[in-house]
Amino acid sequence: MQVFNIDDAASVCELGLPLLTIKPLSVPTLQPSAILLLLLRCPLCWISCLLLSLQPRVAQSQWTPRDALFINCGSFQNMTINGRHFLSDEGTYVSGGVAVSISHNQSTNGLSKEYLTARIFTTSTSYQVPIMTGMHWIRLYFYPFDSGIFNIHSSVFSVTVEEYLMLGNLNVVAEINDDIGSDTSFILKEYCVNATRNFVSIIFTPSKPNETFAFINVIEIVPVPDKAYQLDNPIFVSDHKKIERELGVTTNALQTMYRLNVAGPSVEQAEDSGQLRRWATDNAFIRGSVLSMIVRGNITAISYSRQVPEYIAPRPVYSNARIVDNSNSNHMTWIFPVDIGYSYLVRLHLCELIFHEAQQRMFNVYLNNLTAYLGLDILAFARKDSPYFLDFVIRVLEEPSVLCVQVGRSTSSIATKFEGGGILNGLEILKFNDSAGSLVSTSLTRHYSTSSGSESHKRKKEVLGFMIGTLVVGPFAFGTVVAGICFCRRMMQKKAAKFSCLKWQHVRLVTGFGGNMTPSRINPSTASLGGSFPFQKVLDATNNFHESLVIGTGGFGMVYKGLIDGVEVAVKRANPRSQQGLTEFKTEIELFSTLRHRHLVSLIGYCNEQQEMILLYEFMANGCLKKHLYGSDFPSLSWRQRLQICIDSAKGLHYLHTGAGLGIIHRDVKTSNILLDEKFVAKVSDFGLSKMRATPDHTHVSTAVKGSFGYLDPQYYRTQQLTDKSDVYSFGVVLLEVMCARAPVDPCLPREQVNICDWALHWQKQGLLHHTMDPRLVGDYSLESLQVVGQIAEACLAEKAINRPSIGDVLWRLECALQQHEAAATKISSCGRNVHRAEQPATAGAASSDNVITNQELDDQTGDSDDTSVSSLFSQMLNSQRG
Structure with missing residues (x-):
């Protein structure tokens, strides 16, 4: 990074700019004879011009706040600090609370006097501050010092200003520790509020009255100029x-x-x-x-x-x-x-x-x-x-x-x-x-x-680091640590090219779409063999992308329900000029136009006209799995339905990993990418982040970290080496979602429950996984099948990829769990193979042969993939459909 002063000619030359373009503006000067001549020609007019020309380029007069108010909370006297007059709150703006001040032997960290007193509240208390109507900045300062009476670490409280909840469950000490890169010992919270009456109420409420407390050091209320933050034309x-x-x-x-x-x-x-x-x-x-x-x-x-x-x-x-x-x-x-x-x-x-x-x-x-x-x-x-x-x-x-x-x-x-x-x-x-x-x-x-x-x-550092690494830093770190000089240069070129393509390009694509069918002749039986659709046909299908037809949204863009020649389709319209959309658009068409499988959502066609990038898929009537588990009013699913959906999804992933050429890694397995058709048959969707292995010998793909928060394989995040087992880890999170009916990460829950993996596996290791189950499933599942699914999820979420099962092994075990559930429901003996390794009485070698299914066995078990029922232990593995 270089720093230039534009008055420095040498610096300008380094910028490669012509010197004439940066000539400094000078204040005009007039000789006395010229001034006299101007006055003689037109005294009044030229005097005005003269005065204007002689004025230096200065700012307009500064705006002066008319009723700025500074309250020194907990102070018994007024004081003037740095030209500002701070008023005591004692007996004026607040009634109640305890006034405390910092002791002489405590470190003040060089803070000014107004921060060294505070008012503490053990019950909900309100400041009533008279102000003029209009927009105001309300600034709240919190400096947590030890008063000797109150334990500052137990201070957890909320703040409401008028009808707005500004702060909830604030722990000032913890937030100061969380403030990455900050060297301050206090917190400033600033809000802009429109006052519609001649006073403002600021209410401090402890989270647990008489157990925790609230406090405040300084309140500033400063009016905002009328037009400073009004959005006239955003x-x-x-x-x-x-x-x-x-x-x-x-x-x-x-x-x-x-x-x-x-x-x-x-x-x-x-x-x-x-x-x-x-x-x-x-x-x-x-x-x-x-x-x-x-x-x-x-x-x-x-x-x-x-x-x-x-x-x-x-x-x-x-x-x-x-x-x-x-x-x-x-x-x-x-x-x-x-x-x-x-x-x-x-x-x-x-x-x-x-x-x-x-x-x-x-x-x-x-x-x-x-x-x-x-x-x-x-x-x-x-x-x-x-x-x-x-x-x-x-x-x-x-x-x-x-x-x-x-x-x-x-x-x-x-x-x-x-x-x-x-x-x-x-x-x-x-x-x-x-x-x-x-x-x-x-x-x-x-x-x-x-x-x-x-x-x-x-933990906050880890979260922020993940976000930054996902969006920007990942490619740079990979190029620096792993690659040699030549490869690093190539990665940097790719990086530059990525951001130079931030507006849409017209993509020339060579796809595997069938050439015998035109878009105007699609029908349900051949919908998977589509091609390029004209933009006008897509507009007609979606009623000009009418809001009422929106059925979903994602990182790629909005998804609409459409109707083309009597066939219902899902139309995914990319966010205009999005680099993420451009990459996903090309990946989906070039990589997945040739893939056909019952448990993969079929790509019907695409549109690449008028700077639009649109993908058309078969329509899935029952939406995504996530909405049937939580966060919507979609009907709940039975335990058997959930197991069958997991089996269907695993079949789709198994085909990607083993039956699609060199093998494809999905890289974004999650419940919102598992869609359900009208018969609740599950299909994996959204392949925009997917990667194909370079050769059969390559067990991983070195690539920047991408995926969805809460589902990301920790080993992939650390090493940037993507493997089939990365999908297995994400699928393990999906299994926990299916059982618990909650999000992978929910910050609104108690701390020990925030991360579903930590919470569910804690109970799984104690053999009490049923404590985490969706309460809507009570009486609908067998403990035997739940134990098997819990073991599968635990294995999928192993820290090291080498300790995770293949998706084929996961599929077999899920089939066994379904058989155990059905056997318990009909009081028939469980399936022939015992998947509880700890309970297996045979020798270690026998247990291994009985409990592990090889990829060759899976490949040999092909059949009609359209059979939606599972009538035997070893159901069809759904390899590539031939013809």
Whole structure:
């Protein structure tokens, strides 16, 4: 990463920019004779022009808050600190609570006086603060010091402001430990709330009254300029536009998640224009900083306008910028942990510091691999050194719970004529409350705020590390550690190519679709032999992608129900210009157009027109397995149905691993990718992340870590070596979901139950797995079959891949579990082979021969794969259907 000062000619030459384009603006000067001549010609007019020309380029007058209020909680007297007047809360804003202060022998960590007192509440207590109506920043400061009376580690509480739940079950000590990269000893929580009356209520509620307690050190209430955060014309990025358009800042609360001075130092409150905001550095969030260059501008040259007044962001933010280093990359990436299920306001602060003319810097903006803005030209909206900002709204609905911001070089023919790449000066991310008025974090990255100490810190690091590794770091780490110099160079080229393709390309595909059938002639019996469909036919099939036809959504895009020539189809429409979508689109068509199996969802055809990438599949009437287990009102499944669905899924995976050429690894096995047809026959779907082995001798594929959170093989994550056993691990998680009817990771549950693998295997090892079973299955399953399934799941989830069974062995054992269930139900003796190894009385050798089924045995057991019933122990293994 390089740092340049644009007034330094040598630095400019290194940038490869013509010197004329960065000539510093000078203050005009006039000789006395010229001034006299102007006055003689037109005194009134020219005096005005003269005064304007003699003015230096300074900011507009700073906005001054009219009723800013600073409350020193727990203090008995008012005090003035750094020019701000802090008021005591004693007998004024709050009634009740215990005022405490830090003892003289305790370390204050250099904190100012206002943080050294606190008010503690053992029951729900409210601050009633008089304010004027309108938008206000409400900042809550928590500094956990030992009062000698209260154990600060037991402080767990919630905070409500007006009707909005701002904090839930907050443990300040644990959250400080969790705050990766932070060296502060206090927590600041900042919210933007619209006051509709002349006071605001801030309520502190201990999680367990009289057992735990709440506390607060400082409350700041600062008014927000009327137009500072009103969304006049935001750009809605995600597909849920109808929901997001209902968001209005004046009727919602916002929580500040991140506020960054990109490429510059932190900006403290005193440097912000009236709103007293803190701006952190972006070093902890940018990935691959070597791909960017830092440019320093002249802070006094920043010229605000009526459209962008100084209160939008302070001068230090606009006087620094990161720009894309075109010699190394075409993009810059920042990654932020966020909470799933919320909409976010993403504000980009932009200020051109180098060029003067429009179209000299054009770039693209992407949020979570979705196109936010193509061909952004700052100088079309503001002059050089003049600030500008853009507001985007995006909804985060899926794991991993991160928000990825990318600024990349435009690939348009105009932009490629110039050296200017992407630029970013500042960044703000604020979270909207949900429909219930809550801003409380629910994602895994925030869950451990109720745990304590180093363990919490370690686990959050692991979660954040996984997210970052999944999105960005994985390919870099693999290229650096494993590959040689030549291979590393090739991987880096692939990486650059990946991000240069962020907009859709027209993909030329050679597929195995049958050439004898045109899309207009599909019928149920030949639907699996489709081809390329015209976009207009897809529009007609989905009623122009009408919202009422949406049946699902995923990382690839929205899924619609469609009707083509009387045949129901599932139409998966990729998010426009998504690199993830491009890769999955090509993989599904090129790799899976030739695969035909009863327990794999058939790909009917595709559409690749008008920058659209669409995949058409056979329609699965009963949706995904996940919705029949939890999270929806879909009907529940019996134990026998669940076992049969697991068997069907295992058959599909077994075909992928052993019957599809060199062998294919699915890489994203989960309950939402197991679909059910009208007869509840299960089929594996979504092959966009799948990988084929290079040769039969290769037992693994070296590749970047991808998959779904909660299902990821830990050995694959550590080594980046993908194997068949990675699918087996994910399938083990699926088995636990089927038994327990809950998500793999649920941060709303007690800590010991958050991870389904840890929780269920704990009971499995004690022989008490039935304690975790779906209560709807009580009386519907046999303990014998449950024990077998528990043993299968435990084996699948072995830490080392070598200790996991093959999917063929899993399939055989599941068949046995089904036979045991049916035998118990009809009081008939169990199946011939005993799968309880611990209870087997024979010798070790005999146990081995009786309990292990070889791949050759599985290959020999072929037959009619359309038979949906399982009438014998060894059902059909569903190898490739011939013809």
